[in-house]
Amino acid sequence: MNNTDEKVIELSKTKILFLIAVACGFVVGGLWMLQLNSAEIAAQRRFNSPILVHGIGLVSIAFFGLCGLFGVKKFFDKKPGLILSAAGIFDNSSGVSAGLIPWSEIVGFDIFEVQKQKTLIIKVTNPERYIEVGGSMKRALNRMNFKLCGSPIAITSNSLKIDFDELLAVCNRYLEKYGRNA
Numbered sequence: 001m002n003n004t005d006e007k008v009i010e011l012s013k014t015k016i017l018f019l020i021a022v023a024c025g026f027v028v029g030g031l032w033m034l035q036l037n038s039a040e041i042a043a044q045r046r047f048n049s050p051i052l053v054h055g056i057g058l059v060s061i062a063f064f065g066l067c068g069l070f071g072v073k074k075f076f077d078k079k080p081g082l083i084l085s086a087a088g089i090f091d092n093s094s095g096v097s098a099g100l101i102p103w104s105e106i107v108g109f110d111i112f113e114v115q116k117q118k119t120l121i122i123k124v125t126n127p128e129r130y131i132e133v134g135g136s137m138k139r140a141l142n143r144m145n146f147k148l149c150g151s152p153i154a155i156t157s158n159s160l161k162i163d164f165d166e167l168l169a170v171c172n173r174y175l176e177k178y179g180r181n182a
Contacts, residue, residue, distance in 0.1 A: 005177075007170055009082040011093070012161040016075045019158060023068035030060030070095030074159060081160045082167075084174045089122070091153065093160055096141045098122075098130050098153045103178040105129075109171055112149045118164045120171065122153040 034057035038050040047053055073095070083090040088102040101122060110121040124130060130152040131142045142152035157164040 005086055007082075007084040007174070008080045009084075009167070009170075010161045011074060011077060011079075011081040011159055013075060015161075016071055016159050020068055020071040020075065023064040023071060026060050026064035027068065030057040030064065033057030033060065066095075082155070084170060086178050088178075089171070089174070091122075091155060093155050096134070096138050096145070098133070101130075101153065103175070104180060106175060106179060109168065109175070110150065111168070112154065117156070117158075119149070120155045120157075120164070120168060121149045121151045122155065122171075123151050124153060127152050 033053050036050075036053060041050045041053045042048050077092070079092050080090075081093040083092075086103075088100055088104075088106070090100050091098040101124065105124045105126065107123040107125055110123060112119045112121050127146055131146055132139060133142070145154045146152045155167070157167050160167065162170070
């Protein structure tokens with residue numbers, strides 16, 4: 001095999017900054033919802049439950065706060081987002097990156113789409129191996145990915161210097177060249 005056949009896809013600092021800004025916006029929105037007093041909330045026609053509004057505020061702060069922290073960590077990360085080579089795919093694209101996924105373990109790819117946002121799902125022979133990696137938060141997110149998408153490994157092009165269609169095409173080329181049936 002040719003060890004120099006390598007495609008490096010860098011992290012996009014511009015996209016990551018945008019994601020951090022959006023996360024900060026949701027945290028500010030959550031703080032605003034949390035500071036509303038019960039009388040103001042009850043006076044509204046819709047969403048007039050203080051418990052619901054304050055709960056949404058708390059969830060927004062917690063979830064998007066974590067997303068913002070992951071974004072800041074990725075912004076300062078010097079490693080590439082993805083590396084495709086004869087060995088496999090090295091994933092460093094998100095807060096729950098899988099690391100090296102050898103071609104021998106990759107069964108294929110699926111596309112998971114929500115609201116026109118596409119995610120590349122990497123189907124593997126032993127999903128449990130990737131679910132049980134990392135700390136408790138990472139394991140929980142991997143388990144959630146598995147239940148939602150059928151695989152613990154999900155890659156978006158949101159943080160990468162590549163668009164989704166090109167990412168899918170590159171991955172399919174490498175799978176055809178180095179995958180299990182090659």
